[in-house]
Amino acid sequence: MPTFNLKINNEKHTVEADADTPLLWVLRDQIDLVGTKFGCGIGQCGACTVHVDGNAMRSCLLLVSQAEGLNITTIEGLSEQGDHPVQQAWKEIDVPQCGYCQSGQIMTASAFLSKNPNPNESEIRNAMHGNICRCASYNSIEEAIKVASKKLS
Amino acid sequence: MTPSKQITFSRRSFLKTSTLASGGMLIGFNLFNACKPEAKVPIDLSQLNYNDFNAYIKISKEGKVTIFSPNPEIGQGVKTSMPMIIAEELDVAWEDVYVVQAPLDTENYTRQVAGGSQSIRFSWQALRQTGATAKQMLVNAAAAKWGVDASECSVAKGIITNAKGEKLGYGDVVLEAAALEVPENVTLKAPKDFTIIGKGAGNVDIDKIVTGKPLFGLDYKEEGMLYASVLRPPAFGQVLESFDDIATRALPGVVDVIVIGEKARAYLEGSKKKSWTAQLSKSDKVVVIAKTTWDAIKGKRAIKAIWKNDSELESTESHDKLLLDLLEGETFKTRRKDGNVKKAFANADKVLERIYESPFLPHNCMEPMNFFANVTSEKVHLVGPVQTPAEAAKVVSGLLDRKLEDIHIEMTRMGGGFGRRLYGDFVYEVAEISNAIKKPVKMVSTREDDMTTGVYRPATKYKIAASIKDGKLTGYHLKEASINGNMYGLIPNFFPAAALENYQVDTANYKSNITTGAWRAPYTNFLASAEQSFFDELAEVLEVDRVQLHLDLLENVKKNPEPNIEYSPERLQGVIKKVVDKSNWGKTEAGVYQGFSVYYCHNTHVAEVADIIMDNGSPIVKKVTCAVDCGIVVNPLGAMNQIKGGVIDGIGHAMYSDFGFNNGVPQSNNFSTYQLIRMAQTPKVDVHFIENDIDPTGLGEPTLPPVGAAVANAIYKATGKRLTKQPYMSNLDLEKVVG
Numbered sequence: 001m002p003t004f005n006l007k008i009n010n011e012k013h014t015v016e017a018d019a020d021t022p023l024l025w026v027l028r029d030q031i032d033l034v035g036t037k038f039g040c041g042i043g044q045c046g047a048c049t050v051h052v053d054g055n056a057m058r059s060c061l062l063l064v065s066q067a068e069g070l071n072i073t074t075i076e077g078l079s080e081q082g083d084h085p086v087q088q089a090w091k092e093i094d095v096p097q098c099g100y101c102q103s104g105q106i107m108t109a110s111a112f113l114s115k116n117p118n119p120n121e122s123e124i125r126n127a128m129h130g131n132i133c134r135c136a137s138y139n140s141i142e143e144a145i146k147v148a149s150k151k152l153s
Numbered sequence: 154m155t156p157s158k159q160i161t162f163s164r165r166s167f168l169k170t171s172t173l174a175s176g177g178m179l180i181g182f183n184l185f186n187a188c189k190p191e192a193k194v195p196i197d198l199s200q201l202n203y204n205d206f207n208a209y210i211k212i213s214k215e216g217k218v219t220i221f222s223p224n225p226e227i228g229q230g231v232k233t234s235m236p237m238i239i240a241e242e243l244d245v246a247w248e249d250v251y252v253v254q255a256p257l258d259t260e261n262y263t264r265q266v267a268g269g270s271q272s273i274r275f276s277w278q279a280l281r282q283t284g285a286t287a288k289q290m291l292v293n294a295a296a297a298k299w300g301v302d303a304s305e306c307s308v309a310k311g312i313i314t315n316a317k318g319e320k321l322g323y324g325d326v327v328l329e330a331a332a333l334e335v336p337e338n339v340t341l342k343a344p345k346d347f348t349i350i351g352k353g354a355g356n357v358d359i360d361k362i363v364t365g366k367p368l369f370g371l372d373y374k375e376e377g378m379l380y381a382s383v384l385r386p387p388a389f390g391q392v393l394e395s396f397d398d399i400a401t402r403a404l405p406g407v408v409d410v411i412v413i414g415e416k417a418r419a420y421l422e423g424s425k426k427k428s429w430t431a432q433l434s435k436s437d438k439v440v441v442i443a444k445t446t447w448d449a450i451k452g453k454r455a456i457k458a459i460w461k462n463d464s465e466l467e468s469t470e471s472h473d474k475l476l477l478d479l480l481e482g483e484t485f486k487t488r489r490k491d492g493n494v495k496k497a498f499a500n501a502d503k504v505l506e507r508i509y510e511s512p513f514l515p516h517n518c519m520e521p522m523n524f525f526a527n528v529t530s531e532k533v534h535l536v537g538p539v540q541t542p543a544e545a546a547k548v549v550s551g552l553l554d555r556k557l558e559d560i561h562i563e564m565t566r567m568g569g570g571f572g573r574r575l576y577g578d579f580v581y582e583v584a585e586i587s588n589a590i591k592k593p594v595k596m597v598s599t600r601e602d603d604m605t606t607g608v609y610r611p612a613t614k615y616k617i618a619a620s621i622k623d624g625k626l627t628g629y630h631l632k633e634a635s636i637n638g639n640m641y642g643l644i645p646n647f648f649p650a651a652a653l654e655n656y657q658v659d660t661a662n663y664k665s666n667i668t669t670g671a672w673r674a675p676y677t678n679f680l681a682s683a684e685q686s687f688f689d690e691l692a693e694v695l696e697v698d699r700v701q702l703h704l705d706l707l708e709n710v711k712k713n714p715e716p717n718i719e720y721s722p723e724r725l726q727g728v729i730k731k732v733v734d735k736s737n738w739g740k741t742e743a744g745v746y747q748g749f750s751v752y753y754c755h756n757t758h759v760a761e762v763a764d765i766i767m768d769n770g771s772p773i774v775k776k777v778t779c780a781v782d783c784g785i786v787v788n789p790l791g792a793m794n795q796i797k798g799g800v801i802d803g804i805g806h807a808m809y810s811d812f813g814f815n816n817g818v819p820q821s822n823n824f825s826t827y828q829l830i831r832m833a834q835t836p837k838v839d840v841h842f843i844e845n846d847i848d849p850t851g852l853g854e855p856t857l858p859p860v861g862a863a864v865a866n867a868i869y870k871a872t873g874k875r876l877t878k879q880p881y882m883s884n885l886d887l888e889k890v891v892g
Contacts (some may be wrong), residue, residue: 001405018406018451025447029380034372035365037568038446039519040600044824047519075365082364090363094355094790097798099362100369100519100568125833132824134519134569136801137794138835 004064008033009077019065024048026064027074035075035103039132046131047100049107050074056111058130075103078110086110089148097135105131109145117152119145177213178327180287210239210287216311216324218243219251232566233357234788235276241349242284242342245323246310252357274756274850285339294330295321344785344846353790358566370523370537370565371597378525378593379408381586382449384439384456385606388817389667390466392436396458401441404455406448411440413585420552430578430608432668435463440586446597464666469512469813469820472612472636475663479634480508480616485659489645492655494620497628501620505694509617509683510878513636513812514610514672515819517829520568521598522579526587528553533560533584534593538567538574545577549584572671576608601822609812610672611636611665615683619691620655626695626706628655631684633676635662637669640676643719647677647753649684651715652706652722667814673802674854677754682807682879685750685862690875699749699866700733720753727843728760728780735841736762736778745775748867752859756850758782758843761800763836763863765871772868772885774804774836779856781840784847792852797838799856805830807861808881 001016008031015030022041027033027050036059039047043058050059051073078084086109096102105128112119112127119127124145133141211219220236236252288308295313296303298321305316311323344350361368386392398410414437421431441452498504524537533555539545539562546560567574583596598606613635620628629649633639639660650656672678692699703725710722729751732738741747744766751760764776777800786792809828813820821827865876868885878884 017445018447020451021445021447025445028371029445029447032374033365034367034374037369037519038371038521038597040824042600042823042825045519045600075363078364082360087363091355091359094359094794096356096359096362097794098519098567098569099356099358102362103365106363128832132519132829132831134517134571134802134829135794136798136805136830136835138801138830138832139797139838140794142832 002065004068006031006064006067006072007070008072009074015064017064019063021064022060023050023062023064023067023072024059026067027059033074033076037100037104039101039104044130044132045101045104046108047104049104049111049131051078051107051111054111054114056108073107075107078106084110085151086113086144086148089144089151092147093140093144095137095140095144097133097137101131101133101135105133105141109141109148113145113148113152118149177211177324178331180210180212180283210243210283212287212291212323212327214324214327216249216322217251218245218249218311218323219253221253233354234791235280236357237349237354237788238277238280239284241347242281243288244284244308244311247349247354249311274848277848281341282339285341286336289336289339290330290333291323291326293333293336294326298326298329350785350787351789354788355790368566369520369568370525371520371568373525373536373565373595375525375527375593378595379442379444379590380446380449381583381594381596382441382443382446382453382599383413383582383586383596383602384441384453384458385433385602386436386460387605388460388466389432389665389814390462390464390817391460392463393439394459394461396439396456398439398441398456400455400457401452404443404448404452406444407441407452408444409442409590410452410456411442411586411589412437413440413582413589414438416552416585416588417581420548424551429670430576430668432666433578433606433608434581436460438582440582442586442590442594449597450599466817467665467667468815468817469612472663472665472814473510476510476612476614476634476636477508479661479663480614480632482661485632485661486639488640488642488658488660489650490657491651491653492628494628494630494655494657497620497622497655498618498630501622501627503621503694504618505621505687505691506616506618507687507690507875507877509615509679509686511610511613511679511682512810512879513612513667513669513814514806514810515604515607515812515821515827516569516571516573516672517604517827518567518569518571518573521600521603522573523595523597524580524583525593525595526580526583527593528584528587528591531559533588534563535561535580535584536563536565537580537583537595538565538570539577539580540567540570540572540574541577545580548577548581552581553584553588571673572610572675573608575671578608600824604827605819605822607819608668608670610675610678611638611669613676613679615680617683617687619687621695624695626653626691629653629657631658633658633660633680635660635676636665636667638662640680644676644680644754646717646719648718648720648725648751649706651710651713651718653709667817673799674754674857677752677854677858678803678806679858679861679879681750681752681754681858682861682865683877685752685859686865686875686877689749689862689866689869700729700738703729703751719756720758724758724782724843725751725753725760728758728782731780731841731843732760732762732778735780735839736764738762746867746871748863748865748870750859750861750863750866752855754858755853755855757852757855759855759859761856761859761863763804763860763867765864765867767871772864772871774808774834774864774867776837776839777804777860777863778839779841780843781852781856782843782845783852783855784845784849786842787849789842792842793840795852796840796856799852799854800838800860801830801835803857803860804836804864805834807864807879809834811880811883
């Protein structure tokens with residue numbers, strides 16, 4: 001199997017994997033970063049969202065062979081102390097129910113707010129369209145993004 | 154005010170204490186025995202050991218309190234709310250409490266279950282008694298130390314104070330307290346003195362969730378663990394004939410390819426108890442064992458399998474016809490009969506009759522089904538997300554022919570349940586896999602596996618008829634036709650039972666080979682949509698206000714009290730009045746259309762009003778006002794989450810989600826073709842509680858059922874079109890509708 005050099009959360013990792021392996025499974029099974037979740041495998045649910053050079057991307061669609069040379073951030077690397085304004089807002093609002101989709105929601109929201117720190121409601125709703133929450137915690141996610149936006153601006 | 158049926162709780166010894174080697178105090182209690190409504194102690198108390206307890210409170214010498222929460226956590230919040238109840242009566246500061254998920258005690262107890270919104274309702278009194286008893290023992294120990302009477306001591310936040318103002322912390326007296334007799338009579342707090350209950354505590358796992366720490370079954374790992382992907386039949390009614398695994402075995406990450414199924418089949422066929430998911434174990438399955446999840450998935454995709462027909466390949470089209478035929482037929486079982494509906498209909502001036510239809514639905518938990526097993530000669534170690542661990546352990550013991558005490562199940566947090574994880578088919582699979590390869594292994598389903606080999610909400614149709622004589626409602630006849638089963642026994646006693654002199658509920662079903670089972674708020678999840686849409690139309694035919702119609706019918710129930718009804722007419726009236734007040738009912742601005750709905754299920758009373766607007770001929774739900782009577786609200790933060798989630802989930806499935814079969818093959822396999830509600834489609838949910846001191850009831854399900862009708866009734870006001878078939882958006886002919 002070929003080897004790939006990845007930069008994840010500012011750390012270098014060398015992994016052995018088939019070239020067509022989605023980054024998602026390399027993160028979860030080989031690098032032990034299990035905060036990035038598997039939900040659908042086809043880019044429809046957003047549970048596997050990571051940042052690639054600061055942009056939200058679905059790690060189930062990004063192959064390990066395409067990930068070399070990219071700056072990848074996972075939920076584990078979003079902040080040193082778990083205190084990114086979005087993480088703080090999620091705690092303040094007590095967003096999660098089952099909690100499974102929330103790291104993907106947080107990664108989408110944080111990438112979005114870094115580009116648009118003061119969004120209106122329809123901008124928030126459009127930005128979060130790709131992330132499914134089966135428990136339907138959408139009201140709380142929306143509220144938490146507004147709280148995070150205040151912290152950022 | 155008459156509350157709805159209550160759990161009668163008998164005080165008895167279900168507690169035992171001991172000193173810990175580390176110097177603390179351990180209070181063990183058997184929650185499930187304590188919660189059983191019948192007063193009996195099943196085993197000789199002198200024989201009790203700590204395996205007999207499935208929940209614990211541990212108090213360290215430093216006064217730190219650890220509560221081992223016994224019930225599985227699926228996102229409904231019991232891992233937070235159940236310990237809150239103990240902490241309240243124990244009188245400790247919530248910040249000083251550490252909550253841990255307790256492992257399953259497979260040997261003695263079988264009710265460690267998350268389902269039916271019953272966790273809080275059944276455990277309320279028992280948890281309070283436990284906390285209060287432990288507190289009393291600590292106070293008794295302190296009083297003895299001071300040489301004063303226990304009644305002279307007071308407690309706040311884990312500190313005991315005597316009349317002279319001297320103080321002792323719980324940690325200072327744990328050793329003495331552990332040696333004391335368990336007191337039989339303890340005083341519970343008055344609800345007005347609660348300091349933790351009703352104050353809103355955040356999710357106890359929140360730090361781990363927002364930082365991506367391992368919590369869920371899919372995150373669990375052990376040294377040397379392999380991954381398994383299971384190839385199951387593509388159609389219900391098919392079984393494996395043969396397969397070719399040459400291409401799979403050539404893949405570098407693939408370790409082995411095996412076949413399972415024999416053990417599960419032998420056990421389930423030999424078992425007297427009917428298994429809901431036996432159909433999922435009918436065929437042999439090809440299992441690809443690999444070094445990573447992706448290697449296993451890829452290996453499975455490379456298997457060339459040939460399937461043969463084993464029973465009929467069913468389709469939605471034929472189901473629709475079969476169910477409609479059942480509704481017109483004579484094969485009903487009568488579930489409740491008051492008066493004489495036949496006579497009422499024969500004498501009627503007018504009869505309103507409607508048919509309501511709903512599709513199958515998959516659960517689609519965000520965390521796909523998965524489970525870990527390590528079967529060795531010493532024990533069977535199982536780890537993962539399951540709502541019924543005790544039942545899973547029993548089946549695994551049977552199918553591997555191992556003693557029950559060899560089976561150890563650890564529960565992880567679950568990425569959603571909604572009923573799917575009540576069924577342990579994935580646990581049986583992984584146990585059989587590990588037993589075959591003698592290695593630790595985790596079975597991981599893909600989304601496609603999950604959606605196409607599921608345990609679905611059955612497709613169900615209702616025919617509802619009402620008779621009207623001299624402008625008055627005289628009879629109500631509900632007929633249900635469903636796949637595989639029918640409404641559970643309590644439902645015929647829900648509203649409008651007892652509100653009408655002539656009332657009848659009949660059910661019939663068609664036995665299908667498609668696996669069906671419980672789905673969030675079983676049966677009521679669609680029945681409420683049907684009945685509350687019908688009442689909306691009925692009010693119009695009767696030319697009465699739809700809210701007043703309900704209030705009047707409930708007034709009838711109050712005048713003629715009937716012990717066999719499940720709901721409380723007063724509490725239903727209460728939520729109706731509240732929702733009318735808070736939703737600005739009937740006073741909305743132009744372009745906003747409102748729909749009303751009220752329902753009782755899972756011991757909780759709920760009324761909802763949906764506000765919609767029309768945008769380019771398409772309805773958009775802007776707001777749902779929800780009035781809830783669930784008694785005392787244990788954790789308002791968690792309660793809000795459950796209520797809002799239930800409402801939005803209900804709207805999503807009523808409006809958008811569809812699932813059918815063609816020749817046994819499910820017609821959707823992922824979120825590209827199966828629609829779940831997304832943020833842009835969600836209304837704001839405005840929640841109002843009825844404040845009272847009635848014992849609390851659950852919230853995981855009851856806000857979901859009424860919302861479908863609230864939306865349908867609002868769409869009717871906007872468009873003039875009555876919606877009777879879900880999902881509504883597929884059955885709303887948008888071209889003919891002008892907003």
